[in-house]
Amino acid sequence: MTIMTAAGAGGRARLVPNLTTAGPFLALFILVCLGYLMNHDFLAMSNVLNVVTRSAFTAIIAVGATFVISTGGLDLSVGSMAAFVTGIMILFMNMIAGDIGLWAIPAGMAVVVVAGSLCGLLNGAIVTLGRIEPFIVTLGTMGIFRALITYMANGGTIPIDASLREAYRPIYFGAIAGIPVPIVVSAAVAILASFVLYKTKFGRRCSAVGANEDVARYSGISVPAIRTAAFAIQGLCVGIAAICYVPRLGAATPTTGSLWELQVITAVVIGGTPLRGGTGRIWGTIAGAIILEVIGNLMVLSDFVSEYLVAAVQGVIIIIAMLVQRLSK
Amino acid sequence: MKGSFWRKAAAFGVTALGLATVQSAAGAAEDTTIAVSIPAADHGWTAGIVYHAQQAAKEIEAAFPHIKVIVKTSPSASDQASALEDLVASRKVDALVILPYSSEELTSPVKEVKKKGTFITVVDRGLTDPTIEDLYLAGDNIAVGRTTADYMKQALGGKGDIVVLRGIPTVIDDERIKGFQDALQGSNIKILEMQYAHWNSDEGFKVMQDFLAKYNKIDAVWANDDDMLLGVLEAVKQSGRKDIRLALGGNGMKQMIEKVKAGDALTPIEVPYPPSMIKTAIYMTAAQFNGQAPIRGKVKLDAPLITKENADEYYFPESPF
């Protein structure tokens, strides 16, 4: 053992490429190579942009899930919550569109962000105040949000007012400097989130709570406050995802966001964040979300797989992606 | 105007049967109960079922005060079975109109109801034992595929490359695809690829985007349900591609009927598998209890082509579907 010198205290670890975080990107790279071999159209710019744009909802929500999971929680309600807040947003915009015209769109965005955060806060409050397992709490709210959107839609669709439809479309279909808006939004969310998780006291406390609740408590950290805040961030992300989602099809339905919770959790885990908590890998999560979407895209673009076996092959690829990630450690 | 068909029918029923009703009510004052058991609304088509069942109940109770219509929705097959037990246990039910969740699971619960002398009307999905039903009314999924294919052959001039979006692996999906494929046989229309999109708009959008990336030329696309067609249309619109001449769906969703009415170039026709069939079934059942209009047997609704000309008949602006 040698006593460390002052020079070494800083960032020695930075210089060494960290293989644990490279796993998901390696898996993504391998998938992309495979995709190109199977069908050269796979790397056509339009296809690449389509796929990455499609991954934006999962990615944005999964960034929030990275917070929840890194604090040792779990949120199963995100898919239903997305549908529910989307419904609220559209109903609100339709209600005021007659009075304030296109200003209804930014107003609707504000409403959906607030609604999402409140839903997340509700999850967090029940978990911490009620001292109930997050799994059970969010399983409950998953059903509640899903029922509420079904009720609001009478089981059918809640379409956006025709006068807003075209004006709002660019938020999904438009581009900034050639990059589709949803990609820009999810990149911004990821940058902000990695700043919060890695560069702030709050982020440090999140990983401490997830790594060992007792240590955090004995260090004077309010564990319930941190947990609740993580759920609220999750809700906020769901709200932001809804903003990008609404213009795509212009409607909320009872099937909106169904099974997104599983997509999201899979993206987080493929991205290298352990389910037991303590560490969060925002960029890995983004890679995980893209991996999931690429798999779906490859299934259609390649001709190998019978339509009946698509789900099986997807499952196999997800497991292999996990193995690649594990072995690269 | 719209939906006036049923209102007229109801009004006609009142005038035609009014006297008889008054007489019988004066004579026995015997109330009649019709129970309607249907799946809860969880997607567009079932939402339409719920809407039409509730409309029928309202109209019939208004027209025939001695008939009571109870509509009960259930979120799963086992819930529906329990709902049946509760219905019969608590009151005398003269007739049951049921759209079963699944044929196998609900056959024996319905049989139990039948034993009490209840008139049974089965809608859409048949029971495994057809002797239970007094009246069976259903759409024709094979015809949905066939009618669409026939139109497509004619519109494309007998040749072209098409892609197909299927729903969820079930009998309904299989029948539609079979009707479609059989009708295309002998033509030069080639199905490039089929993929499941789970009767879901978001999935439809993704699968169509991928089809567009994979194939340079697509003449037509068929999504065997209108929910998926919504996503398909957005993907086509985003791509800006001009090679797609037809994008057809099925079921009769109101947004699609609107397109047909407006003479949309991409979606000029629609093929119904109308949720209003539940309403037809409830009316036919109610007819049993107003004078003498005995109905027994099987009624199969056709899947006619909806065009600009007859679209109004299938347009329910108030329905969620």
Add this chain to the structure above:
Amino acid sequence: MTAVLTANGLSKAFGTVSVLNDISFDVRPGEVHAIIGENGAGKSTLMRLLAGHAQPSRGGLELDGQPVSFSGPAAAEAAGIVLVHQEILLAEGLSVAENLFLGREMVRRGIIDDAAMNRLAAGKLAEIGCQVSPKALVRQLALADRQLVQIARALLVPHRLVIFDEPTAVLTGGEVERLMGIIRRLKDQGVAILYISHRLNEVEELADRITVLRDGQMIGTFDAAGLTQADMARLMVGRDFSALYPEPLTPPSVTTSAEILEVQGACVPGFVNDVSFTLRQGEILGFAGMIGAGRTELFEGLLGLRDGYAAALRLNGRDLRIRRPGDAIAAGIAYLTEDRKGKGLLLRLRLAPNLTLTALSWIHRRLFLDKRREAQVLQSAIDGFDIRVRHSAMLAGQLSGGNQQKLLLAKILMTDPKLVIIDEPTRGIDIGNKSQIYGFIQKLVKAGKGCIVISSEMQELIGICTRIIVMRNGRVSGELSGGSMTEANVAMLATGAHDLHQSQNHNQPEPSRGPMVAVTTGPTLDHSFSVQGAMQP
């Protein structure tokens, strides 16, 4: 007589940390072979190697002269080597008999044969003089009875070598005597015994031969006959005890020294009942007592770490109200937990996040983390507390126990507290680090901070404290200072000497009998005095 088991040059390293180095000895049938050494000398690791719980990094074992390697505890048991663990490893919700047969249940025609197991269990328990019913739930047993059940479980399999790992840690005088009886009987049956302990009086009484370990090194194997307890102690420690502890502090004057902490009527439901005390500037106040006496619970209750309340809590004369752990830290009270790995450090995280966790708001004044500042404070902690690290990116879990403890001490001091409460300052750490930590504690007091030390090591408290409060069954049973701070007095107050056998049920506070003054010493206590006497200059 040939040896049952021979160890040849056993070594064990975890990563680069070597915990055992080149240990060789043998144990023969009908012999009690004691292994002695300080905490952290490597005794328990050695036992784990012998009983197949771990594999040696180098060296090997011979069974009856044949080289052998155990793939796991089951393989060792099959060879007749059984280990009685230091910790109680029983399933609390199961009955005594179910525990005895756990994993080796008897079946009759495919069905668990409870009747037969209860019968056999009763026989085995009676054999070792344990009165409990085989059907009793372990949860309902006193600690000492649980220890006996554990011994019975070990003896249930055919055994040629029984290893006792600190078996008397939770036992009182009478119970220790009973255990010694069991061991002597085993010895008479020709069973080989390895007896690990740091209680030298027990070793002197039982052992035929003694192997001494120090800091993972083998000091030698000696015939017990030629060895006094003082010799053993010197061999274990390698120097005089006196060098371990710093020069004692002069106790502050009661009249002139300011009160730092005043606690009145502290209660923690189920653990602590009406405890009052004060801490003055310049003193190190010790809290002694048996496991379960309520010492840790008292302070956790006061600091908002568990439910508890006090009639009055004053720090530097000001009333405090502490609802959450954060309140205590903000008020200037730091608490070093006894559970270093479970509640003190994030073992999977690096050193800097661990060091600054309590003091995030002190160190990072702005919104974002000041990584450079963090690196600086880490470096000064490493220098100031002599923490031996290989590089700054290493994880807290990769430090040795002693260095972890120093990191933890540095961590709780990051907020510059006025009062420091240290629970088990040297548990499981080596002797060099121990001595350093005592020095740090004294430095804190000299810098004007209040300091309270909770410890189960009587020698430690006597060595560094200026005053000792002894707790028993959730109450203060007495207070010692100056010359009255002897192991005899501490032990007497801690156990309530005249009713040794009733003090087993530690969890339920019973009415205090007041400070014990009368001295009635059992054999155990008698011997430990002589050690103390021999070692103190």
